[in-house]
Amino acid sequence: MLKVRRIPIDTYPENTAFVLRHGNGYSPEQFQALRKIRISCEGGEILATLAIVDDDSIIGADEIGLGEQAFKRFGLAEGTSVTIAQARPPASLEYVRRKIDGDVLRESEVAAVIRDIAHHRYSPMEIGAYLVACAGFMSTPETLALTKAMIDVGNRLHWDSPLVVDKHCIGGIPGNRTSMIVVPIVAAHGLLCPKTSSRAITSPSGTADTMEVLANVDLSEAQMKAIVAKEHAVLAWGGRVDLSPADDVLISVERPLRLDKHEQMVASILSKKVAAGSTHLVIDIPVGPTAKVRSHSDAVRLRKLFEYVARHLGLVTDIVFTDGSQPVGRGIGPVLEVRDVMAVLHNEPDAPEDLRDHAVMLAGHMLDFDPALEGGKGYARALEMLASGKALEAMQRLIDAQGRQTQHFEPGVHQAEVKASRSGRVVAIDCERIARIARLAGAPMDKGAGLDLLHKVGADVQAGDALYRVYANAEAGLGFALDLAQENSAYEIS
Amino acid sequence: MLKVRRIPIDTYPENTAFVLRHGNGYSPEQFQALRKIRISCEGGEILATLAIVDDDSIIGADEIGLGEQAFKRFGLAEGTSVTIAQARPPASLEYVRRKIDGDVLRESEVAAVIRDIAHHRYSPMEIGAYLVACAGFMSTPETLALTKAMIDVGNRLHWDSPLVVDKHCIGGIPGNRTSMIVVPIVAAHGLLCPKTSSRAITSPSGTADTMEVLANVDLSEAQMKAIVAKEHAVLAWGGRVDLSPADDVLISVERPLRLDKHEQMVASILSKKVAAGSTHLVIDIPVGPTAKVRSHSDAVRLRKLFEYVARHLGLVTDIVFTDGSQPVGRGIGPVLEVRDVMAVLHNEPDAPEDLRDHAVMLAGHMLDFDPALEGGKGYARALEMLASGKALEAMQRLIDAQGRQTQHFEPGVHQAEVKASRSGRVVAIDCERIARIARLAGAPMDKGAGLDLLHKVGADVQAGDALYRVYANAEAGLGFALDLAQENSAYEIS
Numbered sequence: 007m008l009k010v011r012r013i014p015i016d017t018y019p020e021n022t023a024f025v026l027r028h029g030n031g032y033s034p035e036q037f038q039a040l041r042k043i044r045i046s047c048e049g050g051e052i053l054a055t056l057a058i059v060d061d062d063s064i065i066g067a068d069e070i071g072l073g074e075q076a077f078k079r080f081g082l083a084e085g086t087s088v089t090i091a092q093a094r095p096p097a098s099l100e101y102v103r104r105k106i107d108g109d110v111l112r113e114s115e116v117a118a119v120i121r122d123i124a125h126h127r128y129s130p131m132e133i134g135a136y137l138v139a140c141a142g143f144m145s146t147p148e149t150l151a152l153t154k155a156m157i158d159v160g161n162r163l164h165w166d167s168p169l170v171v172d173k174h175c176i177g178g179i180p181g182n183r184t185s186m187i188v189v190p191i192v193a194a195h196g197l198l199c200p201k202t203s204s205r206a207i208t209s210p211s212g213t214a215d216t217m218e219v220l221a222n223v224d225l226s227e228a229q230m231k232a233i234v235a236k237e238h239a240v241l242a243w244g245g246r247v248d249l250s251p252a253d254d255v256l257i258s259v260e261r262p263l264r265l266d267k268h269e270q271m272v273a274s275i276l277s278k279k280v281a282a283g284s285t286h287l288v289i290d291i292p293v294g295p296t297a298k299v300r301s302h303s304d305a306v307r308l309r310k311l312f313e314y315v316a317r318h319l320g321l322v323t324d325i326v327f328t329d330g331s332q333p334v335g336r337g338i339g340p341v342l343e344v345r346d347v348m349a350v351l352h353n354e355p356d357a358p359e360d361l362r363d364h365a366v367m368l369a370g371h372m373l374d375f376d377p378a379l380e381g382g383k384g385y386a387r388a389l390e391m392l393a394s395g396k397a398l399e400a401m402q403r404l405i406d407a408q409g410r411q412t413q414h415f416e417p418g419v420h421q422a423e424v425k426a427s428r429s430g431r432v433v434a435i436d437c438e439r440i441a442r443i444a445r446l447a448g449a450p451m452d453k454g455a456g457l458d459l460l461h462k463v464g465a466d467v468q469a470g471d472a473l474y475r476v477y478a479n480a481e482a483g484l485g486f487a488l489d490l491a492q493e494n495s496a497y498e499i500s
Numbered sequence: 501m502l503k504v505r506r507i508p509i510d511t512y513p514e515n516t517a518f519v520l521r522h523g524n525g526y527s528p529e530q531f532q533a534l535r536k537i538r539i540s541c542e543g544g545e546i547l548a549t550l551a552i553v554d555d556d557s558i559i560g561a562d563e564i565g566l567g568e569q570a571f572k573r574f575g576l577a578e579g580t581s582v583t584i585a586q587a588r589p590p591a592s593l594e595y596v597r598r599k600i601d602g603d604v605l606r607e608s609e610v611a612a613v614i615r616d617i618a619h620h621r622y623s624p625m626e627i628g629a630y631l632v633a634c635a636g637f638m639s640t641p642e643t644l645a646l647t648k649a650m651i652d653v654g655n656r657l658h659w660d661s662p663l664v665v666d667k668h669c670i671g672g673i674p675g676n677r678t679s680m681i682v683v684p685i686v687a688a689h690g691l692l693c694p695k696t697s698s699r700a701i702t703s704p705s706g707t708a709d710t711m712e713v714l715a716n717v718d719l720s721e722a723q724m725k726a727i728v729a730k731e732h733a734v735l736a737w738g739g740r741v742d743l744s745p746a747d748d749v750l751i752s753v754e755r756p757l758r759l760d761k762h763e764q765m766v767a768s769i770l771s772k773k774v775a776a777g778s779t780h781l782v783i784d785i786p787v788g789p790t791a792k793v794r795s796h797s798d799a800v801r802l803r804k805l806f807e808y809v810a811r812h813l814g815l816v817t818d819i820v821f822t823d824g825s826q827p828v829g830r831g832i833g834p835v836l837e838v839r840d841v842m843a844v845l846h847n848e849p850d851a852p853e854d855l856r857d858h859a860v861m862l863a864g865h866m867l868d869f870d871p872a873l874e875g876g877k878g879y880a881r882a883l884e885m886l887a888s889g890k891a892l893e894a895m896q897r898l899i900d901a902q903g904r905q906t907q908h909f910e911p912g913v914h915q916a917e918v919k920a921s922r923s924g925r926v927v928a929i930d931c932e933r934i935a936r937i938a939r940l941a942g943a944p945m946d947k948g949a950g951l952d953l954l955h956k957v958g959a960d961v962q963a964g965d966a967l968y969r970v971y972a973n974a975e976a977g978l979g980f981a982l983d984l985a986q987e988n989s990a991y992e993i994s
Contacts, residue, residue, distance in 0.1 A: 014553060014554035014555035014558070015518065015551050015552070015553050015554070015558070016521070016551065016552040016553075016554065017549075017551045017552075018535075018552075022551075024509065027510070031974075033945055035945065041512075041756065042756070055511075057509050057510065057511045057516075057567075058509070058510040058511075058512075059508060059509050059510075060508035060509070060510065060568070061508040064508070064509070064558070073551075074554070091980070092940075095756070099757075099758075102757075103757075103758060106632055106635050106636070106759070107635075108636070129624070129756070130623070130624065130625040131624040131625050131627070131628040131753055131756065131757065132628070132756070132757065133625070134625040134626070134628040134629045134632070135628045135629075135631075135632045135757050137629075138600055138628070138629045138632040138633055139632055139636070141600050141601075142600070142602070142632075142633070142636045259625055262535065262536070262589070262623070262625065262626070263593075263596075263597075263625065263626065263629050264593075264597060265600070446586075451527055451529065452527075480525075486585070
């Protein structure tokens with residue numbers, strides 16, 4: 007028997023267990039080839055990756071250390087007695103092997119895999135194996151089964167309404183911060199729009215990161231319910247309420263591998279939306295040469311997959327193809343995006359037009375879900391909510407209801423301009439590269455880091471004109487970003 | 501700048517770096533989503549998985565901890581100043597993504613992937629992604645390219661002879677310890693046979709584990725050369741001499757996933773053999789319902805792949821299909837296997853016949869590579885070497901040359917018999933299950949652990965007769981093994 011000890015080491019997303027190499031009668035080296043051990047007590051068991059310790063000041067011979075993930079997930083008090091053994095691989099790994107061999111899995115088999123993944127019984131390597139096998143081939147029914155399984159293992163929010171609207175963009179376009187405009191418009195009109203958003207994983211900012219510049223986004227389910235009851239809407243971070251936890255685990259592996267197959271994207275997005283209680287969903291698919299979807303035919307294939315899975319889940323969808331040829335708005339990064347969003351909500355004359363048009367169009371599609379509106383009037387109604395200032399008022403009420411941010415954020419103090427190397431017309435801006443530059447500057451952890459695009463596609467520039475300004479609060483971040491920008495500015499000028 | 505500190509934590513096979521969460525100006529959390537960081541100094545760089553520490557008694561704010569793998573691989577002194585940054589993913593990951601998308605990779609692309617893997621620039625997840633993508637589809641030229649790449653990144657042994665013979669069994673059959681009989685026979689005849697073997701990873705024993713019961717197997721290249729010069733042969737652990745190091749990394753991921761595609765097997769085996777300097781190789785492919793290869797047609801496909809790759813590498817092969825329907829010999833586990841091997845070499849009348857026949861047959865094929873022997877006389881010559889006691893003498897000389905084992909090992913002190921639940925004839929013995937039971941008993945770390953098979957296929961048994969005896973030196977090991985044996989004894993009686 008070993009006693010549990012908390013080890014203040016965070017190996018997110020993996021569970022790690024620390025065991026002394028000698029003196030505990032366990033010969034932990036015998037477990038090392040397969041790395042994973044099973045830690046058991048009367049109350050349950052957990053699987054963890056083994057780290058062997060050679061210093062008894064870190065862990066005693068009669069102890070087992072649990073890293074922060076494992077300690078929290080196992081939930082045992084320090085000092086609890088446990089036993090360890092070689093982990094038996096989860097039985098569902100047999101299905102993964104069959105998937106690797108090209109099989110189509112049944113609904114119950116997909117469910118077993120997802121249950122084990124959500125309960126952290128798979129290592130990142132095993133999750134990677136499943137995802138790569140799925141990337142090779144996945145049938146439409148398997149995609150549906152995956153989505154259902156992901157919904158089933160998580161929490162589900164229920165709103166007492168037959169019409170709960172939401173929107174989602176598949177991502178990939180920096181600055182595309184429409185939710186913070188769309189949600190206030192829809193709320194001002196009076197539809198229920200409880201929006202949960204993610205933080206950025208590999209992009210320069212997620213809606214939750216940007217909204218946090220203005221308000222608290224870390225809301226409990228009860229807080230969200232209270233706010234929605236009063237304001238019809240909320241703009242919260244989804245991570246707190248445990249929607250589709252398997253998705254979070256899958257994403258932690260998909261992102262480093264840059265896996266972005268349609269099937270996995272559809273399952274990820276729709277499982278989160280159904281779990282969040284949405285009934286009507288507008289999906290924004292930007293199409294462009296550096297966007298996630300690069301051709302019209304790909305966009306159509308993706309749309310059909312969204313429609314198939316959503317229909318079987320009873321979710322009404324309206325899928326919109328948008329211009330994904332360049333970033334949206336001017337600012338990239340939390341503080342700079344907030345500036346653009348607020349300029350639109352304030353109806354400032356120099357607010358970025360593309361951001362405003364894009365947001366109003368999406369809000370219009372959402373309002374068209376309202377049976378009380380005459381067909382096709384959604385767009386006009388959305389414009390009205392924005393122009394009248396009602397959307398701005400709704401946003402201010404939301405900020406107050408969620409809790410106004412007490413910290414004040416400014417654009418990063420270290421700044422530099424990236425200049426055009428030749429004269430001509432801007433014909434393209436590479437979304438992927440812009441995102442990487444902003445990310446290297448420090449966004450989204452550094453709220454003030456990012457880029458300000460001074461010219462967009464179609465502009466005529468002279469050699470030496472500033473194309474964009476980079477902001478960072480850490481000098482190193484500015485340096486990293488400029489290094490990448492020097493290689494290639496992301497602007498194509500012809 | 502952070503100062504390197506060695507952290508006595510072994511996270512084999514991964515490099516791990518320990519960084520304090522706060523106070524060092526790095527905000528390591530920003531690196532956490534992608535987990536991998538690049539640690540650089542003037543002398544070079546290393547990639548490591550990030551562990552974030554919340555206790556400055558483990559690591560100081562001005563320090564970076566390197567776990568044992570990373571510290572050894574980076575090779576810097578403690579206190580060396582380094583910087584950290586988000587790891588840029590290895591450029592060769594683009595090829596992995598193309599492989600995931602179903603592409604055939606060029607030789608230079610495969611080489612780039614394998615170089616990065618051998619230099620520990622891939623995480624297990626990324627290695628898993630590559631292997632699973634390859635498991636989906638891999639062309640014959642890709643398999644050849646993989647084998648070449650694996651040879652090129654490691655050490656190569658050179659023997660001053662045009663005829664360096666070797667044998668290899670693809671594995672999966674417990675007790676199949678022929679190398680320790682074959683090598684002395686071949687050495688007694690006078691052919692050069694410098695054999696490097698592996699330790700068990702998921703099997704109950706590897707040749708290196710079993711040989712170690714008798715002699716030192718951890719030999720340097722210089723020691724091997726000296727022994728081979730005198731004895732024509734050696735029976736060494738291959739891990740010491742860095743042959744095909746990429747293979748070791750790949751195996752550390754293949755085994756937990758139980759990936760055993762032909763292409764990966766061929767690349768693994770042939771890269772090790774060519775790197776070890778073999779020119780002529782007998783390959784033993786056991787075929788049976790619980791063996792790695794389960795049908796004759798599969799065996800033929802595998803043989804053709806071995807032949808294609810070997811031919812392009814200039815390696816002469818002779819591929820033999822053998823009976824893989826049950827374990828070979830009686831003992832499973834290092835000490836018990838040594839008993840069987842020595843009984844054969846001593847020509848004891850009750851030595852396991854199947855082990856002897858199998859070994860003599862393989863040795864005969866190897867001797868047939870000798871141009872000085874008349875065609876087809878290898879088998880008779882092998883029998884002669886064994887019967888005359890010359891093989892035993894060669895083995896004793898080898899043991900002395902390598903260094904006789906000073907520790908004395910006995911079969912495990914905790915023993916129990918597993919009994920037949922019904923009367924009838926033994927019609928099958930499940931190799932996989934026998935291996936798992938022996939492994940749970942503690943083999944190969946516990947040299948005395950394992951099984952002794954008291955009946956083989958074809959025997960008539962009565963209900964209650966002992967089928968096999970389980971040995972362990974740890975009571976817990978005996979318990980684990982008996983639990984699995986209780987579920988299903990691995991014997992089919994009809």
